[in-house]
Amino acid sequence: MASSPQSPSVDDRSNESPSTDDEESNARRETDIHERDAFAKRLRKRDEEQTKKKFKPEPVSHDTERSKLSVDELRKKSRHVYLAARKDKKVEELKQELADEAYLFKDVKLTKREQHNIDLKKYTLNLALEHERAQQMENIDRYHMPTGTSDDTLKNDRYREDNRHPEAKSSGQNSDQRRWEDEVIHTALPHYGSLDKEAKNKQPKYDYILDEEIQFVQQLTIPGVNQILQQQKEKPKLHEHEDENKRKHRELQESRKTLPIYRFREDLINAIREHQVLIIEGETGSGKTTQLTQYLYEEGFCEADIEEGDEDEDDDDNEINLPGVKKKTKKKMMIGCTQPRRVAAMSVAARVAEEMNVKLGREVGYSIRFEDCSSDRTVIKYMTDGMLLREFLGEPDLASYSVLIVDEAHERTLHTDILFGLVKDIARFRPKLKLLISSATLDADKFSQFFDDAPIFRIPGRRFPVDIYYTKAPEADYIDAAVVTVLQIHVTQPLGDILVFLTGQEEIESANEMLLERTRRLGSKIKELIVLPIYSTLPSDMQIKIFEPAPPGARKVILATNIAETSLTIDGIVFVIDPGFCKQKTYNARNGMEALTITPISKASANQRAGRAGRVAPGKCFRLYTAWAYQHELDENAIPEIQRTNLGNVVLLLKSLGINDLVNFDYMDPPPMETLRLAFEQLYALGALNHKVELTKLGRRMAEFPLDPMLSKTILASETYKCSSEILTIVSMLSVNNSIFFRPKDKMLLADTARQAFFAPGGDHLTLLNVYNQWKDTNYSTQWCFENFIQFRSMNRARQVRDQLEALMERVEIEIQSNPADTVGIRKSICAGFFYHTTKFSKNGMYKTVRHQQTVLIHPNSCLFDQIPRYVIYFELVLTTKEYMRQVIEIENEWLRETAPHFYKTKKLDDDESVKKMPKVLGKIKAELERNYS
């Protein structure tokens, strides 16, 4: 390995990124050899200069060169003057606005949204002021972009340090991980740009190309770990006389031994034997997800424990299985491992089955919605967290499991959070059950505390080091800043793909356009830059393009939403650009409204994003915010989902598990009181709970469906109106969240016309039914979807959901009946489920919800947008630019009394008093909630 900057011919980066242009790098090396002496001379001179500068910094040297270019300079200067003036004006405006608002609303209680707007303004103002302050500080160092060459990396001490044998530092592993988090800013290593001849030559050239540039400063590095182990994998061994299968299996077994977790196997097993609950803190790449289950299986954790069940003991040799008589004697117990995502559960199970040399679905299986790939002989079962949650319904003590592993616990999905409380509870009366909570770093202590101070077992991961760069000053427009940074990287850094995290489709599209525009302007002065978007609703054929390697000499830049943070990994990423924002769903339980807001990410998220740069080679992460902002403005972790979502379904599920006291349920982080209260209120209104807040028979039937209670109720009500087939279709279409219609930017009008062709009188639910039925008539054709601007993927999913729901109808004993012409019956069924979502057109020309008197509008995409029915029922309420009802149908006033007589008492819905008061019992719930939450 190269150990000093004087051996430039050993370029470790080029070994690791196979996509680099070989010819070019060879040529570069030759030139290097010829000019090395000259280069070294220049280098020494430069170093001396920089040592001086360190103490008395001056503006970046190329500023002086630039002054020769009078035209460019003038243009640039005038632009700066303009921008500065504009910024000053905007800042002044903002200040004024905030002052006005503070005065006007000082005694008024603001809504969440209003408060949010004000907070946003304050935040923006703060950014602007901070920017100003930073610019006024003339005496601070200014830094170039890092060059990112091997020389650069090697001159750093920490690089060598992190290549120490993992064992030598395994004890200090965790403190290492923590330390970089807590690193103080002034300990950071100042980073003085180019030490590389090539980059040095290029730097001034690109100054003319790029008319703007962002100053970054390197603050710290996430250390790489376990790279020596990785290299072991490549050691060749000679094994002759081996057939293909045997060789493959042996190689698999050998590669298992190279995983970081392997050397901890014995300790780990001992710890598990010793403790019932164990927190496992391991980073991605440690091998925990695939290996833990196998270790446990190999160590006999699947053997049924005879002490636990006494009926197992007799009749061991009686092998005759009588029908209806359960024979448990030799049945092994399972090791269950939950994942937050379906693809993960499937792919991990497939990998483990391969490693164990068994057929997937036999000894190793998986279980996800729509697909149970497991059998009687399954001993290792991967599943989604939601799936295990539903398994509680059939087996409340999970008696068939001897070990439960909750993986990716740090993601804190709604289902994982509920599982925590449930598994903690069953562990108390099943002392033999082993519980493993597996999480990434940083929050293991919190998990340990929750599980009665369970011990934490730490396993290092496997990652290349990632250098972190922060902007010196805050960037107000992060999209523009991201685009500039992409170009900066493209012209100054060696090849290696770039990943940019943006918040949504719209941002991705505009960034895409900006990049195309600017690269076109630069023309042949720069290498080819391939821009690829990725987000979940992007059609699949466009999604897979991100996995195609860039052609030689070109660079890929991937513009991604959060989908690239956890859900999919892209190889070849060396640079990550992180503006520090994401869209997050929020739920307002006061009026049941949802909103997607752009919020700053958490530190955990930022580090996850940075880690994406170090998968295949040492990487760099450019954060478009200051180190100060990282330290002081980002939360440690994101708000867990349980605190920002509707809990109707979860409350119903827990109720049907016999958990009556949801207030004192053992939450790791409790949901807001209002959310629980609304869930109770709605379940009561639907008839799922009685006056004693007990589950009713209706409620029990509703819990059979993996749906929001209102949708379940709609299905059950369809029995009365003999239209269950149509309702199943509508419910399925509603549960693929408004991604049915495809609306490409360049064909918006065409797409809108296509969508309007499906409009049905009565409302959007009937429009959705129309779409599905037409698609079904074409025998579920892809071509038809394409021609009608319908997303095939979403339709397919709706079909899957429909099939599942149809199968569940048997369990609630409802016949599938079709009555397509009776749109009144269909709408009455929906009314029976969604009467709580009634709105009435009021005198002021707006709609008002009958329950909360909230003013709302029909969404412009609705087929009822230009009509004014007196009463409409909405599927959901979203806050975007205004408060909108999405998916609405027109109803008659009388239907409310017919379908929900317990909720609406008077014939006419003329004033809000006609809505029955909630019974006292709900008042009690509220009181209890308030007491418990105080």
Add this chain to the structure above:
DNA sequence: AACACAGGG
């Protein structure tokens, strides 16, 4: 006239 992070059953 709008504006759909991700994921799960």
